Amino acid sequence: MLTYAMYARRLVLLFLLACLPTAWAGPVIQHWLSASGARVYFVQARELPMLDVSVTFAAGSARDVADKSGLARMTQQLMSLGAGAWSEQALAEALADVGAILGKQFDADRAVFTLRTLSEPRAREQALAVLQAVLAQPHFDPAILQREQARAVAGLKEAATRPSYLGEKALQAAMYGDHPYAMDEAGEIETIERLTRDDLLDFHRRHYTARNAVVALVGDVERTEAERIAEALTRALPPGEAAPPLPPVRVGAAGPVRVIPHPASQSHLFLGLPAIARDDAEFFPLVVGNYVLGGGGFDARILKEVRVRRGLAYSAYSTLAPLTRPGPFVIGLQTRREATEEALAAVHELLAAYLRDGPTEDELAQAKNYLVGSFPLRLDSNRKILDHIGMMGFYALPLDWLTRYPERVAAVTQQDVVRAFRARIRPEALHTVIVGGATAP
């Protein structure tokens, strides 16, 4: 039997789907397991004579241990500074000679290498040979390690003068306690200083393995060529094992507001707690609900109230950062010091009202219209497609995850949002950090 509510819900869903651009379901994703054991995701795109590749490992900062915090990122950093037949300088020149660009991304879960190259064979083969060496045969030159340690320490000391860094770091530590997600991705001054070449070699041997690798390719190559490339990139890696699971995250009661003194003219406010995992049952209610609360820019309540109505801040938002284990929900804003308490009170009031009543019908419809309608914008370049399929591969999301995204957004109800927000965004578990203060320094 179809109740009226269910019926209405289906009507809305059908309507939203009808609004989607017809016959555009996004890119066709091909997927296979390479002989090396790596998972491979491929989208052919022949319009531009170029190829984008990413290789992702479960080798983010969550794989660090506290007394060697920063090891994971330093290992990734050193891998491209000399590898195989190439010295640091020869490697950079070999890439530049063919116009290729080697990039890195790093977070708590992932260490990602990206390569962008022209698809013509000479350029492509040279660039891929460099990437292959970077993954499998990094030198970890001790003199370069020493230099990069000094640079990392200098960077941390400089960052420690910036309110945004101080606030985010303190919030992360408070939210995650003794969980590995509490560690600073960049490490600590004293732990960076104690890293040795053996630490890097050991970390590389354990984490940069074929079974721990996801290869994504987007561009101007045939499937057979993509198969060969993926195999070549991971063949020289030890097979290894898939990374062990990370410990669960405990969400406990938040302590008192933490105030970090700083002389800046603005206070930086951060409120947060662990809230959303990549494979979360509440993923879509949280995403849709967060659009209304603070993720939807000028559509969102936080920006409307704090910026537009009160003129307190330039930037004010709430974000969700899904990870393997629950990643953070964070509310952030910056305001002149004298307005600190007013801004914090406004945020508390907004959040309480939202947890009590959830989004209005209009707000929910607006969020869905945006999230469904903007689906093609998420995939309008090779680079965006690469980032999506690399992410989907790493988190082992189903191949139809992208194509089903609009219908899943459309299916979210007001009750779904209220339920998910009340379960995950509990005010008593929300940590608060203020950098600066309510008075003149």
Next chain:
Amino acid sequence: MHVILARTWALACACLLVLGWAHAADTYEHTLANGLKVIVKPDRRAPVVVSQLWYRAGSMDESYGLTGVAHVLEHMMFKGTRSVPEGEFSRRIAAAGGRENAFTSRDATVYHQTLPAERLALALELEADRMSNLTLAPEAFARELKVVMEERRLRTEDNPQGLLYEALMATAFQSHPYRHPVIGWMEDLRQMRVEDASAWYARWYAPNNAVLVVVGDVEPAAVFALAERYFGAIPARPLPARRALAEAPQRGPRTVTVRAPARLPAAYLSWPVPKLERPAEDWEPYALEVLEGVLDGHASARLPRALVQEGRVAVGVSAGYDPVGRGPALFLASVTAAEGRTLDEAVAALKAEIARLAREGVGEAELARVKAQILAAQVYERDSLFFQAREIGEWETAGLDHRARGLRIERLRQVTPEQVQAVAARYLVDDRLTLAQLVPLPLAAEPARTAPDPAADVDIRHVR
């Protein structure tokens, strides 16, 4: 290098990070009777379109006491018209699955939307409406001015790099309005009135002072028809005479010092250099672009290699040059000293590398490498709709025909080692140098406390 203030922070960062040039092929151009120029570049890879409306009015058109007004008006353009109330512009674009924003630079103010291609009409309708029907209510203006002051605090007052760049520009330029910060001086913002914004709007927001650039999954003829439908009825207006603005010749080195809370001493360096004016005949701007690549084009290019990897006198170094702009061009460099080394040592090492290049020249392999990177970048940048539109807009705003971008690759190919050496020797010399240096202050010492705060040294306490 353009400094661009966008309505949201992330976008500004993305814009500044993207370097290179779009491909010039396959653009279509049509000018409406009222003077609005429309340029369309089809790119059918996804059912998406980018629309950018470029007004040729940026901070360089401001006068003393009114700095920041171009950017304040950009904010006010989202505050409603006679038929579209405050907040509705953004709401309607988002409801259509679109994103929208705006940015202000020294040269222009730009409003842009990215949305599903079949919804382009909505963006053009709303954009045409606010070209002539803006409300500019005093109360909304007062609120938004507070937001802009918060933006200035965030970007500049509390950001040592922001303060340093502002000081560099105000010193490198003595007579040209490029010396004003795009966001405006704080005191000018404090005194700004809604009438200032109205006057700015009345002066510059006319179809004959704008270029509409559309890139994406569209038919050029259909875009021209839409532009005619929505913008066609807006009358052209006489624009104020634009005086030729020049920077007086620099007759010796200049130095400016900023003391601000930070840890590492850092510096910006600039030298006045030629900009691109005649794409088919000029050679120096192309040689300067190649020079930038030789110095900082890859991880082991001359500057990072000499200062960071080998000399270890710096933890970071960079070089930059943007040949396209309405005003005078600068060649820029920046350096951050390594711990235990002085800023003087780091700056001396940077200047020594440039002097060595001016003295000894560059090798053929080095030059070929830079050219290979430029050629590849020309392909890569076609992956971004937004970037392609922005390149067209920048060229047109600078008074260059965007179709001449096709010449650029050929002209860059022709650059010789002698030309690269010649521009380094001619322009990157001390008599033309402006040096802005950041002297770090410890956090606790700045600014002086007016009253002792017993809780200030305690890390954890309750507020309210």
